[in-house]
Amino acid sequence: MLKRAVEADLKSYIKGKDRKIFFLWGPRRSGKTTLLKKLSHSLKVPMFNFDLQSDAEKFAPRREVLEKIVSEHSIILIDEVQNYPESTLALKILHDEYNVKIIATGSSELRQKSGKDFDTLAGRSTESFCLPLSIAEIADNAPVFAYDQKVFEQNLMTNLQIFGAYPEVYLASTHQAKIALLQNIFDTYVLKDIAKIYDLKNQKLAKDILTKIALQLGSEVSVREIANSLQANVSTVANYIEIFIKNYILIPLPSFKTNIRRVVSENRKLFFYDLGIRNILVKDFRETNLRPDKGGVFENFIVSELEKGRKNLHANQNLYFYREYGGREVDLIVEDYYKHYLSVEIKISGKNIKKNIFPLPHTFFTIDTTNYFETIKKIQRIFQGGHRHPD
Numbered sequence: 001m002l003k004r005a006v007e008a009d010l011k012s013y014i015k016g017k018d019r020k021i022f023f024l025w026g027p028r029r030s031g032k033t034t035l036l037k038k039l040s041h042s043l044k045v046p047m048f049n050f051d052l053q054s055d056a057e058k059f060a061p062r063r064e065v066l067e068k069i070v071s072e073h074s075i076i077l078i079d080e081v082q083n084y085p086e087s088t089l090a091l092k093i094l095h096d097e098y099n100v101k102i103i104a105t106g107s108s109e110l111r112q113k114s115g116k117d118f119d120t121l122a123g124r125s126t127e128s129f130c131l132p133l134s135i136a137e138i139a140d141n142a143p144v145f146a147y148d149q150k151v152f153e154q155n156l157m158t159n160l161q162i163f164g165a166y167p168e169v170y171l172a173s174t175h176q177a178k179i180a181l182l183q184n185i186f187d188t189y190v191l192k193d194i195a196k197i198y199d200l201k202n203q204k205l206a207k208d209i210l211t212k213i214a215l216q217l218g219s220e221v222s223v224r225e226i227a228n229s230l231q232a233n234v235s236t237v238a239n240y241i242e243i244f245i246k247n248y249i250l251i252p253l254p255s256f257k258t259n260i261r262r263v264v265s266e267n268r269k270l271f272f273y274d275l276g277i278r279n280i281l282v283k284d285f286r287e288t289n290l291r292p293d294k295g296g297v298f299e300n301f302i303v304s305e306l307e308k309g310r311k312n313l314h315a316n317q318n319l320y321f322y323r324e325y326g327g328r329e330v331d332l333i334v335e336d337y338y339k340h341y342l343s344v345e346i347k348i349s350g351k352n353i354k355k356n357i358f359p360l361p362h363t364f365f366t367i368d369t370t371n372y373f374e375t376i377k378k379i380q381r382i383f384q385g386g387h388r389h390p391d
Contacts, residue, residue: 001038002133002141002167004031005312009128010039010103014075021091021121023081024105026130027248027273028189031167032105035130036079039103045073050083061089063097070098078104082197085110088119095124105130107189108197108247129311131248132274133165135373136309136380153373161288161301164276179285182276190249190277198243205232207281209240213250213270214281217296218331220255220267220323241270248273251307256320256333269321271300273307299331299346302367305376306332315383328357334379342379 006024013022026032040047048055058069059078069076076094081087081104088110094100135156144152163169163178166185172178190210191203200206212226227237244250253269272278275297279285288294303319310317316337322330332344341362348369356364363382367375 001034002031002137002171004035004130005134005137005140006128006130007035010035013103013126014039014043014101018126019095019099019101021095021102021104021125023125023127024103024130025127025248026105026107027132028107028193029166029168029185030130030132030248032107032130033079034167036077036103036105040077043075043077045075045077047077047079049079050087051080056084056087059084059087059090061086061093063093066090066094066098070094070100074100076100076102078102080105080107082106082108082110088121092119092121092124095121108194128314129308131308131311133167133170134308134312135160135305135376136312138165138170154369157301157369157372158288161275161297162279162285164274164279166274166276169276175285178276179280182280186277186280190244194243194247194249200240200243205230205236206240206244209237210244210249211281213241214272214278215293217271217278217293218299219269219296221270222267249277251303253303253319253321253332256322256335271303271307273304275300275304295348298348298369302344302346302372302376303332306334306379309376309380310383313380313383315380317383322358324357328355330358333358333362334382342382344379 010022010024024032024035036047039045048058050056058065060066078087091102091104094102138156139152142152159170163175164182166181169178169181169185172181191207194200195203195206208230209226209232212229213221223238223241224234226232227234230237241250245252249272251271251273253271255268278297278300282293284291284293288297291297307319309315310319318335320333320335322333322343330343331346332342334342334344341358341360343356343358343362343364345356345364345366346368347366358364365375365379
């Protein structure tokens with residue numbers, strides 16, 4: 001069983017005094033249920049699965065119902081909490097009136113389809129994330145000798161760009177098994193499950209929108225252009241994209257705005273949390289050196305790794321791209337809450353590096369296929385440090 005980064009957060013929560021509800025968010029099949037089963041076994045408490053109506057009904061927001069649960073368990077484990085958004089009222093009562101800890105996993109926002117019975121749980125909850133595996137998590141689970149490190153890094157980069165990093169896909173032994181698992185994840189979660197939760201009427205449109213985005217890696221995405229090409233309503237396309245962002249399928253990268261008039265961009269770039277899902281959409285699992293989209297794939301790989309690291313480390317940073325009217329561009333800008341900046345150039349090779357054009361004071365990094373592993377670690381150490389403001 002793979003050890004996950006979020007396990008440190010879970011351990012700290014269980015042993016600590018904090019009794020806020022602990023939400024663990026991430027897409028289905030990213031390992032949340034496995035973590036909850038592991039906790040259920042070690043803590044010797046049951047796991048309530050809100051995929052099952054019988055389990056959800058145990059959390060009716062009435063004291064006589066909830067008292068039966070807290071009389072037996074000081075820690076409550078709930079899987080797929082988004083399937084019963086009305087449970088937020090029960091969770092609020094449990095938090096406010098009983099000496100109990102709650103760990104709940106979810107693959108999407110709770111508010112959807114909950115109506116008047118929804119409670120925001122403001123001030124009563126904390127959150128962490130369980131996303132497709134990061135390179136840091138994989139490295140922690142596969143220690144290698146120093147003399148094998150470079151080979152490990154290159155093989156890891158190749159495999160994750162082709163098949164992504166959903167745990168079961170990463171652990172599958174053959175290419176055919178990996179592709180079959182990815183197709184299953186896409187069909188059952190990305191299309192059917194999300195469509196059910198959000199009452200999406202047109203699964204084909206959802207797939208077509210994602211395919212359009214998959215073919216534009218590294219480029220700005222125009223919602224209007226996608227809508228026109230699919231003969232769809234602009235607001236419908238925009239709504240579908242926001243749903244995929246909320247459900248950890250797409251990563252939005254907005255344009256960085258300054259007061260400098262030469263900067264322009266009204267569109268976002270959109271990347272995939274997992275390149276295996278992206279490659280299912282374009283039906284291409286060739287080695288990256290054989291592919292015309294290898295530049296966009298590598299850029300997506302780096303952006304997704306930094307985004308996963310940002311969420312795993314609870315870092316207070318925002319990610320952007322930067323483009324000027326003249327066309328000059330910086331692939332990635334990292335901004336912290338004290339307005340310190342990192343400017344990141346992402347290149348397949350270390351040749352023909354663009355001029356460092358970002359106009360604000362910053363630290364400059366270049367990431368290519370030879371230094372990606374160590375450079376991501378350096379940037380994430382900055383994440384962990386949080387660019388703390390000097391006293």
